[in-house]
Amino acid sequence: MEQGKPVWTIVKILEWTKQYFADKGVETPRLDAEVLLCDVLKCQRINLYVNFDQPLEEDELHIYRSYVAKRAKHEPLAYILGHRAFMHSEFKVTEDTLVPRPETELLVEQIVELNKDKGPLDILDIGCGSGAIVVSLLQLLPLSRAVAVDINAKAVAVTLENAASLGVAERCNGLVSDLFENVAKGKKFDVVVSNPPYIPTAVLSSLAADVQKEPRTALDGGVTGLDFYQRILKNINAFLEPEGMVAFEIGIGQGEQVAKMCREQGLAITAVRNDYANIDRMVFATKEGSKYANEILAIRQK
Ligand code: GLN
Numbered sequence: 689m690e691q692g693k694p695v696w697t698i699v700k701i702l703e704w705t706k707q708y709f710a711d712k713g714v715e716t717p718r719l720d721a722e723v724l725l726c727d728v729l730k731c732q733r734i735n736l737y738v739n740f741d742q743p744l745e746e747d748e749l750h751i752y753r754s755y756v757a758k759r760a761k762h763e764p765l766a767y768i769l770g771h772r773a774f775m776h777s778e779f780k781v782t783e784d785t786l787v788p789r790p791e792t793e794l795l796v797e798q799i800v801e802l803n804k805d806k807g808p809l810d811i812l813d814i815g816c817g818s819g820a821i822v823v824s825l826l827q828l829l830p831l832s833r834a835v836a837v838d839i840n841a842k843a844v845a846v847t848l849e850n851a852a853s854l855g856v857a858e859r860c861n862g863l864v865s866d867l868f869e870n871v872a873k874g875k876k877f878d879v880v881v882s883n884p885p886y887i888p889t890a891v892l893s894s895l896a897a898d899v900q901k902e903p904r905t906a907l908d909g910g911v912t913g914l915d916f917y918q919r920i921l922k923n924i925n926a927f928l929e930p931e932g933m934v935a936f937e938i939g940i941g942q943g944e945q946v947a948k949m950c951r952e953q954g955l956a957i958t959a960v961r962n963d964y965a966n967i968d969r970m971v972f973a974t975k976e977g978s979k980y981a982n983e984i985l986a987i988r989q990k
Contacts, residue, residue, distance in 0.1 A: 695743050696749060697743050697744070698740050698741070698742050698744070699740040699741065701744060701752070702722060705717070706718040708756065709756075709760065713897070714760070715898075721756075723769070724756065724768065724769075728748050728751050729744075762898050762901060763901055764787050764902065766788075770782070772787055772820075774788040774793065774818075775793055775828075777824070777854050779819065779820050779854075780818065781818045782818075782842065782846055783903065784840050784842040785817040785903070786883075788817075791937070791963040792821060792937055794961070794969065794970065795821065796821055796824045796825060798961060798970060798987070799881060801983075802984070803878075803879065804828075804829065806979065807831060809832040809878040810833055810834070810875075810876070810877045811825055811834040811835070811880075811881065812879070812927065813881050814867055814868075814920060815839070815883060815884050815906070815916070816836035816837060818843070818847065819836060819846065819847030819850040821883060822834050822851075823850050823851050823860065825881070826860055827854060827856055832859065833860075833861075835863055836860060836862050836863070837863045837864070837871060839865065839905065840903070840905065844863065844864050847860070848860065848862045867920055868927055876929045877929060877932060878931070878933070879935065880924065880934050880935070881935045882916070882936055883936070884916030884936070884937075885906055886907075886909040886913045886914070886916065886938060886939040886942060887908060887909055887939060888910070888913035890911070891913075892908060909939070914946065917942075921950060921953045924953050925954065930975065931978040932978070933978070934950060934955060934972070935971070936970065937969060938968060943960035944968075946960075947959075947971050951973070954975060955973035955974055956975060957973065957975065957980075957981045957985060958984070959984045959985070959987035959988035
């Protein structure tokens with residue numbers, strides 16, 4: 689080490705970065721500094737504390753600084769690291785895919801609950817992004833098969849990579865498609881799931897800086913935020929088994945409107961479920977008398 693050059697130990701660099709991130713308005717400055725440093729040093733967070741006085745090597749500093757610069761510009765952690773934990777797995781994510789959210793885990797859990805004793809199933813995921821939903825469903829419902837569609841070919845590629853690395857590739861077909869456009873006519877699914885873009889266009893510019901780095905095509909739901917539910921539901925009966933079910937992620941205040949759109953297509957049994965923050969976050973729908981009807985009614989009555 690040259691004379692006069694500061695020695696950046698783990699403790700010093702974490703303190704410095706925490707302050708820098710805080711000044712830049714990063715929401716969890718210390719945690720993000722630690723997570724990024726762990727990625728550089730390929731260690732667990734506990735090791736940072738055990739080795740507080742360890743100096744960083746030049747090449748480690750170099751990589752870390754590039755991460756810090758990105759995070760200070762509000763690039764989401766998941767894009768910098770290239771992965772995000774969802775359910776029980778690490779998913780590759782890229783700038784072409786929305787970062788999987790914890791609320792979406794509730795959607796997956798509820799779909800699994802509704803399907804765990806329903807035997808072999810055909811699932812369609814519309815707007816698959818990273819594949820967090822469809823790959824998790826295939827992992828948790830081992831008899832199921834899925835078609836995963838996205839309008840963005842790069843997102844479909846990420847889904848297929850995740851399907852392969854998480855061991856479900858042989859049960860997952862990827863398709864570049866604007867909603868149902870390229871899905872084989874006559875093909876019917878037991879479960880149609882979608883976490884479509886649902887943010888009203890006028891609200892996009894007021895979203896957190898981090899969210900604004902995510903693909904606009906994965907967020908922008910048109911003037912009311914409801915465009916994609918409308919478009920999906922318009923064609924739903926051509927692609928849904930008569931006894932099938934629909935599961936949507938939705939945004940704040942959209943529950944009743946999306947449930948009503950479902951009922952207008954003959955999916956008379958609907959349920960809205962809230963997330964941990966008590967915001968309406970999911971809609972489930974099926975036809976009267978279907979194999980899902982009672983269980984979906986039970987969600988409504990919870
Ligand atoms: N949950 C995301 C957000 O609130 C939006 C995802 C979506 O539009 N599907 O930022």
